[in-house]
Amino acid sequence: MTLAPPRLTGIGVGPGDPELLTMQAAKRLRAADVVVAPTLDLDVEGRAEHVVRQALGDLAVSRLLFDMTPDREPGGRTRRHQSHLGVAKQLAGWLGPGREVAFVTLGDPNVYSTFPTVAASVASIVPDLVVDTVPGICAFQALAALSGTVLLDGTQSLELVTALDGVDHLADALRHPDRAVVVYKGGRYLDEIRDVLSGHGRLEGAVLGELLGMAGQRVVPLAGATAPVSYLAAVIVPPLDQP
Numbered sequence: 001m002t003l004a005p006p007r008l009t010g011i012g013v014g015p016g017d018p019e020l021l022t023m024q025a026a027k028r029l030r031a032a033d034v035v036v037a038p039t040l041d042l043d044v045e046g047r048a049e050h051v052v053r054q055a056l057g058d059l060a061v062s063r064l065l066f067d068m069t070p071d072r073e074p075g076g077r078t079r080r081h082q083s084h085l086g087v088a089k090q091l092a093g094w095l096g097p098g099r100e101v102a103f104v105t106l107g108d109p110n111v112y113s114t115f116p117t118v119a120a121s122v123a124s125i126v127p128d129l130v131v132d133t134v135p136g137i138c139a140f141q142a143l144a145a146l147s148g149t150v151l152l153d154g155t156q157s158l159e160l161v162t163a164l165d166g167v168d169h170l171a172d173a174l175r176h177p178d179r180a181v182v183v184y185k186g187g188r189y190l191d192e193i194r195d196v197l198s199g200h201g202r203l204e205g206a207v208l209g210e211l212l213g214m215a216g217q218r219v220v221p222l223a224g225a226t227a228p229v230s231y232l233a234a235v236i237v238p239p240l241d242q243p
């Protein structure tokens with residue numbers, strides 16, 4: 001009998017609420033030989049692992065240690081790269097013919113996730129590796145639902161920007177009044193985000209969502225939001241023009 005090639009699957013577990021983990025994600029997690037979850041400290045459960053444990057309590061989850069030092073810190077890129085290589089070697093040890101490893105990730109594995117980078121590293125050392133993903137609900141979708149915000153209608157479009165290093169991308173996106181904008185990774189720039197939105201007449205209707213589906217969840221109009229804001233925070237800005 002020929003065994004299937006080794007398979008590494010990135011599984012989106014949604015933003016935090018275990019009820020937002022899809023049936024397909026649950027099925028693939030249960031079917032995998034090994035389920036792994038990223039963490040910044042081996043003694044501490046990561047966010048994605050927490051979602052899985054709440055949804056599928058009996059499932060064994062192994063932790064993978066990541067160094068996520070940002071680029072702006074000395075040696076940040078190198079340290080992150082080295083840690084990805086270490087993780088890839090560990091994953092390779094679990095992947096043989098007929099074996100499947102499921103890598104869980106918050107939200108969706110194809111949206112600002114470490115999964116594609118890790119998968120590429122593993123593919124460079126595991127012959128015949130098959131990589132696939134199971135989609136997850138993104139934080140901005142959960143935020144639209146929790147805040148009762150209609151994000152798009154008619155021919156309007158959507159731009160997802162980050163504010164990890166400031167609000168330039170947001171300012172660019174706001175030049176289009178018929179465009180909804182989602183801001184990820186902007187927790188450190190709350191005041192700047194508010195100022196830019198106000199300057200474009202877009203503050204009204206903008207909503208901040210923090211730690212969605214987790215302890216400490218906050219969903220508030222951005223206009224009145226107070227600092228500090230977690231890294232796990234998103235802002236949604238509906239289009240100015242209604243169809």
Ligand SMILES: C[S@@+](CC[C@H](N)C(=O)[O-])C[C@H]1O[C@@H](n2cnc3c(N)ncnc32)[C@H](O)[C@@H]1O
Pocket residue numbers: 015016105106107108109110111112113137138139140183184185186209210211212213214231232233234
């Ligand atoms: C590295 S990205 C991960 C995105 C994720 N893969 C997705 O599909 O939503 C991290 C950013 O996603 C957003 N995010 C993810 N989960 C969140 C949550 N539970 N609450 C609020 N924002 C969240 C935040 O903007 C955070 O800075």
